[in-house]
Amino acid sequence: MTxxxxxxxxxxxxxxxxxxxxxxxxxxxxxxRPQPPQQKAPPLPGVKHVIAVGAGKGGVGKSTIAVNLAVxxxxxxxxxxxxxxxxxxxxxxxMLGLDALAANLxxxxxxxxxxxxxxxxxxGKLVDPEKPLIWRGPxxxxxxxxxxxxxxxxxxxxxxxxxxxxxxxxxxxxxxxxKLTGAxxxxxxxxxAQDDALRALRMFxxxxxxxxxxxxxxxxxxxxxxxxxxxxxxxxxxxxAQRTGVPFLGAVPITMALRQNSDLGxxxxxxxxxxxxxxxxxxxxxxxxxxVALSDFKAPQRTPTLTIN
Ligand code: ADP
Numbered sequence: 001m002t003x004x005x006x007x008x009x010x011x012x013x014x015x016x017x018x019x020x021x022x023x024x025x026x027x028x029x030x031x032x033r034p035q036p037p038q039q040k041a042p043p044l045p046g047v048k049h050v051i052a053v054g055a056g057k058g059g060v061g062k063s064t065i066a067v068n069l070a071v072x073x074x075x076x077x078x079x080x081x082x083x084x085x086x087x088x089x090x091x092x093x094x095m096l097g098l099d100a101l102a103a104n105l106x107x108x109x110x111x112x113x114x115x116x117x118x119x120x121x122x123x124g125k126l127v128d129p130e131k132p133l134i135w136r137g138p139x140x141x142x143x144x145x146x147x148x149x150x151x152x153x154x155x156x157x158x159x160x161x162x163x164x165x166x167x168x169x170x171x172x173x174x175x176x177x178x179k180l181t182g183a184x185x186x187x188x189x190x191x192x193a194q195d196d197a198l199r200a201l202r203m204f205x206x207x208x209x210x211x212x213x214x215x216x217x218x219x220x221x222x223x224x225x226x227x228x229x230x231x232x233x234x235x236x237x238x239x240x241a242q243r244t245g246v247p248f249l250g251a252v253p254i255t256m257a258l259r260q261n262s263d264l265g266x267x268x269x270x271x272x273x274x275x276x277x278x279x280x281x282x283x284x285x286x287x288x289x290x291x292v293a294l295s296d297f298k299a300p301q302r303t304p305t306l307t308i309n
Contacts, residue, residue: 043148046155047081049181049292051212052174054204056196058165061217062186063091064262065252065284066162069184071267072285074117078157081112081119085174086164087143090124097265098125109152116268121151141173148177158292167203175207181295182212184249184288189216189236197237201244212291213249214241215284221254222276228253249287252280 044050053069055062063086070082084092093099096115103125104111110126112119123143153159164170174180183204187197197214204211216237221229231254241248252258255277261269271278 043177044153044156044159047153047159048157050159050161050178051181051288051292052085052161052163052171052183052204052209053186054163054171054183054200055165055186056167056193056198056200058089060165060186060188060193060197061252062086062165063095063162064258065184065186065215065217066160067092067095067262067267068252068258068270068281069284069288070118070120070158070160071116072271072281073158073160073289075268075271076285076289079119079155080117081121081151081153081156081159083147083151083159083161084120084122084124085144085147085161085170087123087140087147087170088164090122092120092122092162093124093129094265095262095267096120096122098122099265101125106152108150110147110150112151112153116266119153119156121147123147137169140169144170144173145177148174167199171203171207175209180209181292182210184212184215185246186215186217187237187240188218189230189233191236193232194236194240198240198244201246210295211246212288212295213247214238215249216251218254219251247287247291249291250280250283252284253277 051069053062053066063084066082070080074080082092082096084090096113098113098115098120101113101115103113110121112121113125114120161174163174185197185201185204187193201211201214214237216235218232219237220234221231223229234251238248238251253276255275257275258270258277261267270281
């Protein structure tokens with residue numbers, strides 16, 4: 001568990017960003033030792049499936065995939081929530097176009113933003129966006145816990161959690177707090193990216209979290225004329241999934257539209273038409289749902305018992 005300040009710009013004295021409407025975070029809260037999540041009573045009884053999206057390092061498109069899985073599942077008629085667990089560098093305010101919206105408290109419960117057919121919550125709307133988010137380990141634990149427990153998620157088929165990159169405090173807190181259906185690991189095709197992704201994969205397994213699958217992002221570049229260029233290579237993440245015996249959910253190409261729609265906060269546009277991007281995202285959602293169904297099937301069934309008095 002790190003106790004050092006994170007994201008401190010060089011030469012700047014560490015100054016924690018003040019949480020705005022979140023109840024005070026108790027900096028003395030100690031993150032408890034890891035325990036199997038099965039032993040916990042679920043803190044989100046209305047949520048059927050909690051799915052974490054992680055990556056070995058930043059910049060591989062983890063948040064992009066988390067957002068588009070959430071929106072894609074919602075477009076299939078499911079009730080979906082998306083939690084920005086990337087408390088050090090929240091991307092959801094931009095990617096979901098939340099800039100003009102204000103966070104809302106009802107009693108002491110945060111009301112999620114309802115955009116693009118999903119319910120979303122992000123610490124990016126609760127703190128000053130200009131200030132660096134400096135959380136010591138226990139504070140990161142407290143902030144994540146509050147976002148999970150004090151958001152009015154209601155009934156959800158899926159809660160997608162966009163984790164910070166790497167293998168840190170938040171993933172540990174999440175595993176202690178929630179019973180997950182599983183995790184999705186996002187990876188780009190290069191060899192070095194696979195090594196990082198493998199570490200994330202092993203972290204989930206160590207935390208007793210099933211791997212629902214690996215996604216290869218930035219798999220190739222499709223130019224306007226339809227020609228494909230394998231800028232970062234292709235198929236590396238699939239190979240890594242095969243080698244480690246985990247499912248491969250699909251590949252998403254580098255596309256201008258995906259980057260633009262993310263910057264504009266309009267992920268719904270990614271699903272319009274029969275484009276290679278829309279088809280790739282559709283395949284991801286189908287395969288993820290397949291893995292979730294498999295996981296439900298494998299989950300221990302409650303056996304009926306007969307009591308004779
Ligand atoms: P991470 O969460 O891993 O740090 P992001 O999801 O924030 O990465 O993505 C980093 C940048 O790359 C963003 O600007 C995003 O729009 C862009 N991006 C991600 N995936 C793709 C893709 N397949 N095609 C084009 N741009 C992408």
